[in-house]
Amino acid sequence: MKKETEFKATNGYIMLFILVVTITGMMTGLIIFDNPLFLLLGLLIILIIKGFFIVNPNSSKVLVLFGAYKGTVRDNGFFWANPFFSRQKISLRARNFDSERVKVNDKIGNPIMINVILVWQVSDTYKSAFDVDNYEEFVKVQTDAAVRKLAGSYPYDNFDDEQAEFTLRSGMDEVNEALENEITERLAIAGIKVMEARIGYLAYAPEIASSMLKRQQAVAIVAARKKIVEGAVGMVEDALHKLSTDDIIDFDDDKKASMVSNLMVVLCGDKEAVPVVNTGTLNS
Incomplete structure (x- = not known):
């Protein structure tokens, strides 16, 4: 399985200087020598311009050449690369996801309402870009699945299960740790790092509250x-x-x-x- 590789792009200011020199040469050739062959430099100018790109702080650009992954630029600044590269922007910032409140059954079958607050960020841009179709949607769907599985693994409280060592209501530290481990395992395929996962809302469903x-x-x-x-x-x-x-x-x-x-x-x-x-x- 492939992983992210770092790509060192050319300094954009160097290529900007070359672009200015090229434009100057073309204009000089057309004006002084009156030779239309200097118009061919226009194609080179277009290719140089297409190669410029900017990477903002906590951002990255995934570079692909005709379907082949060439690497990821994580450095911040003004760069130039092969103009035929396709460039996909992937944010490396930490993001919050507050899931919808979903109705699920706990371990003993009681309907409850639960949601999760997740803090995550992309750690492997190759996996996020190519191993899943849409990594942001993948985070939402897999988080929802992990919450449903977690709720079915613990009783809401120990009224009906006095032997339960941990419950959703009383064993928050243990439950949150189990939730974080479950989500981490599910999101690893998409190159997502889970920074924190915890239950944000927990209550009985309205019909039995x-x-x-x-x-x-x-x-x-x-x-x-x-x-x-x-x-x-x-x-x-x-x-x-x-x-x-x-x-x-x-x-x-x-x-x-x-x-x-x-x-x-x-x-x-x-x-x-x-x-x-x-x-x-x-x-x-």
């Missing part, structure tokens, strides 16, 4: 309630132990059950407790 939000809220409520109950049990245990060790009150099983019930209601309830004054015994 409301249901998933309710599920997340339910999970959060259950987790909060569990924490509250764990704390309340500890507080009740401490209160009973303190009352018992300080000989404030003796508890039989019924009194302990009543005390525990009241404390748990007070500590775990959503509303403020309403005090009730008991003027009799606990058993009355």
